[in-house]
Amino acid sequence: MRFVDEFRDPAAARALVAAIAELAGSDHFKFMEVCGGHTHTIYRHGIEHLLPENVELVHGPGCPVCVIPMGRVDDALWLAEQPDVIFTTFGDMMRVPGSRGSLLEAKARGADVRFVYSPLDALRIAVDNPGKQVVFFAVGFETTAPSTAVTLVRARDLGVRNFSVFCNHVTIVPPIKAILESPDLRLSGFLGPGHVSTVVGTRPYEFVPKVYGKPLVVAGFEPLDILAAVAMLLRQIREGRCEVENQYARVVREEGNPQALRLMAETFALRPHFEWRGLGFISQSALRLAPAFAEFDAEQRFDMPGVRVADPKACQCGEVLKGVIKPWECKVFGTACTPETPIGTCMVSPEGACAAYYNYGRMHREAAQLVGRGGGR
């Protein structure tokens, strides 16, 4: 119980852990946390070792950096290396390896790659550099897509001609469906993503209980939120209920953010299919720019190679992203693949299961083994 001490309210954490143990009894439960932010919290606070051994958390595909396939990174590198291009990106993407190195390495070779906090910062760079083509590398789930949407509307309103978006936004529901259809996993339920749900609300998850018979609880990002959501999932199962519940109601509304959804509908269209790293092609799982915003679409402005590149053979990010294996079960984890020299995307992003486990989880697991807990998992 030593990990409980770093919680804001250790007594509440202990009470929740006790409730979870009682609800779980001797049955085995496996819950997937869809969101990389949850994965980070779980490893950071050693939550998996607080839980009874028969209540297992597996990590899902909700890390936007992790799911970008190598071919798209190569396209980003190609764009960054075009003459008179300023390529702008969130810091998380800088170290993601393509087949010819990362954006950070392209920058070292002389490409004008700039890290931005906000897509509106990228637009600002375009306004300040009218002689250059400024491309924004848009990645992220529905948490981030509305910000790109507002930026596109702003670019149109300002009449900025030298700004374009390389759109890689993805949506959360299709990969959940893909995982539910996958025969590899037998899940008892899901922890639903927190901040994606501030945008999409809780209704899009209704198919999880209705069609697949699995409960889903939208959860916040504090350690206590995660424990409370696990208890809610178990309570549903024990009471014979199966529904979408919202543990994070203090931030997430049932209807989400209608204004954000409207702006997304105005600026984006669904791609027929999109490749996800390790998960393969998933239909209607990603966004491109809507025809009305075609002039800002980097894929139309530039004659990009768009070549599909297979994931590195040694890398098992796909299995990690589907929750089939734990980070430490990957053949190259911590040896050939480390945060300093990542092979796979899961080792790059702080939300990636491998990076979170490398940075925090190992210590908790080793400590847990010392006190005789959680060794085999």
Next chain:
Amino acid sequence: MCLGIPGQVVEIVDPEQHLAKVEVSGVRRTISVRLLADQELGAGDWVLVHVGFAMAKIDEEEAALTLDAMRKLGQAYQDELEAFDSTAIV
């Protein structure tokens, strides 16, 4: 990537363009509040800030809890603060 950081609205600087000055841990920057255009928003309100956009209104207690949790993230929180510090939007 999906990190949201609580900030307090200092003033609405441009209602037409939905721009507001927001303070996060003592740092004041202009962000877009267009995603909350259909909600009442004014000085003193707390919002969840993600990549330069207010995503959701939150109450003061939630803001305090989230800030506390984020400080415990250590480097990730510092990185997010530095990034927020760097922003200069149109």
